[in-house]
Every structure is written in structure tokens, then in C-alpha cells.
Amino acid sequence: MHIVTAYLWKYITKNIHDIPNLSIIKLSELANVSTSTIVRTMKKKGYEGFTAFKHHLKDEQQTTINFANVEKIDGEIKRSILKNEQEMIRTLNMIHTGVIEDAIQKIKSSERILIFARGFSELIAEEMKIKFQLTDKYCELHTDPNIIKTMSKHLKKTDSVIFVSLNGETEELVDAAKNCYQKEIGTIAITTNKDSPLSHLCELVLVGFKSEISFFPDYEVRSRLPLSVIARILLDSYVIRMKQGENR
Numbered sequence: 001m002h003i004v005t006a007y008l009w010k011y012i013t014k015n016i017h018d019i020p021n022l023s024i025i026k027l028s029e030l031a032n033v034s035t036s037t038i039v040r041t042m043k044k045k046g047y048e049g050f051t052a053f054k055h056h057l058k059d060e061q062q063t064t065i066n067f068a069n070v071e072k073i074d075g076e077i078k079r080s081i082l083k084n085e086q087e088m089i090r091t092l093n094m095i096h097t098g099v100i101e102d103a104i105q106k107i108k109s110s111e112r113i114l115i116f117a118r119g120f121s122e123l124i125a126e127e128m129k130i131k132f133q134l135t136d137k138y139c140e141l142h143t144d145p146n147i148i149k150t151m152s153k154h155l156k157k158t159d160s161v162i163f164v165s166l167n168g169e170t171e172e173l174v175d176a177a178k179n180c181y182q183k184e185i186g187t188i189a190i191t192t193n194k195d196s197p198l199s200h201l202c203e204l205v206l207v208g209f210k211s212e213i214s215f216f217p218d219y220e221v222r223s224r225l226p227l228s229v230i231a232r233i234l235l236d237s238y239v240i241r242m243k244q245g246e247n248r
Contacts, residue, residue, distance in 0.1 A: 106188060
């Protein structure tokens with residue numbers, strides 16, 4: 001990313017709650033950048049312009065958290081709380097029950113469940129593996145890139161694969177998804193990027209909301225909370241359906 005664009009985005013992130021009330025001219029003055037730089041930055045981030053970005057933020061800032069009982073709270077901490085609440089609520093609103101039902105049936109009918117994940121997403125995948133095993137569902141987790149690529153070439157049609165990936169662009173996961181697609185293996189993606197290569201390759205896609213705010217801007221360690229919410233709902237729903245089947 002260009003140094004001026006990176007500087008502007010850092011400024012916007014730091015002052016994110018003030019941005020919806022600023023004009024492009026005022027932001028230009030405060031950040032000491034040109035209006036054209038602002039427009040270019042917005043387009044690089046996937047927005048039509050600054051106004052579209054402000055509308056996005058106004059929607060994102062809608063919250064039900066009540067701070068009335070808190071006499072004094074640090075502004076940055078409050079921003080962190082709001083960010084997590086927004087990610088959770090908007091993820092819940094994005095979940096399609098029909099896709100959850102289809103995923104449950106896919107998992108139920110599969111002899112083996114294999115979970116592929118990399119990086120910080122491995123923590124969520126590990127929890128999923130353990131919970132599946134607790135329900136007596138055969139489940140494996142693979143995180144090594146070479147094993148993921150190799151395993152994806154030797155799956156059976158009675159297997160199903162769950163991909164856990166924030167951006168859905170991790171090379172080895174995309175390669176594995178291609179192999180599954182070619183072999184007609186059932187696949188489920190848990191991600192925050194519906195337009196990613198992984199999402200386009202998977203049969204079922206569960207998408208969460210990823211906030212633009214990051215408190216670790218110099219590192220790719222964005223929140224996996226949306227993935228965790230989706231994974232929990234999928235596992236809880238699976239257990240509910242299994243119990244209902246037992247009671248019939």
C-alpha cells in the first residue's frame with residue numbers, strides 16, 4: 001500500500017467514530033492529505049467513494065450496548081467493545097438458516113469430516129474438531145500446508161471438508177478447495193469474504209462480518225470472532241439436530 005494511503009487509513013482507523021460526521025474537505029484538512037487521496041483510498045478499500053464509506057460506518061456503529069451504568073470509560077476501550085459487538089451482531093444477521101441446515105445434513109451424511117485451517121484460524125478449527133469428536137463424529141484437523149494439499153488429493157466422496165479462513169485467500173487452502181471441487185468432495189467454508197477464491201470453490205459458504213478496525217494495524221492478526229460465532233452456531237445446531245433425530 002502506498003505510504004500516503006497507509007497513513008490516511010491509519011488516521012481514519014484511529015478516529016473511526018468521528019469520520020461519519022466529517023466532510024471530505026474536513027477530513028482532508030485534519031489528515032493533511034488531498035481529497036483525491038481520500039477518494040483513491042476508499043476505492044482501494046472497495047468503496048465507491050467517501051460518502052459510501054461513511055454510510056457503511058453509520059450502519060456499523062448501530063449498537064445496543066448500554067454504557068449508562070459506566071461512569072467513566074476510556075474511549076479506546078469503548079471502541080474495542082463496540083467493534084466486537086458489531087462483529088457479532090452483524091455476523092448473526094448474515095447467517096442464513098438454510099445454509100446452516102444444508103451444512104448439518106452434509107456433515108451428518110459424511111463418514112469423515114476433515115477441517116483445514118491455517119494461522120490464527122487453527123484455534124477455532126481445533127475447538128470444532130474436539131466438539132465433533134465429543135459427538136462421536138469422526139473428525140480430523142490438518143494445518144500443515146503440505147499435508148493439506150496432499151490430503152485433498154486423496155479424499156473419498158463420503159468425506160466432507162470444512163475450511164476455516166478469515167479472508168479465504170490462503171494459497172494452500174484454495175489449492176485444496178480446487179482439488180475437492182474437481183473430485184466432487186463436499187465442502188463448507190467458514191469465512192468473512194464471500195467473494196474470495198475459497199468461497200467460489202466451496203459448495204456451502206457461511207459468511208461473517210469483518211470490521212475494518214484493527215488494533216494491530218502493523219500485523220495480520222485481525223479478529224476471528226466472526227468465525228468463532230459461525231463455528232459455534234454450526235456445532236450447536238448440529239448437536240440439536242442429532243438429539244432431535246434420537247428422540248424420534
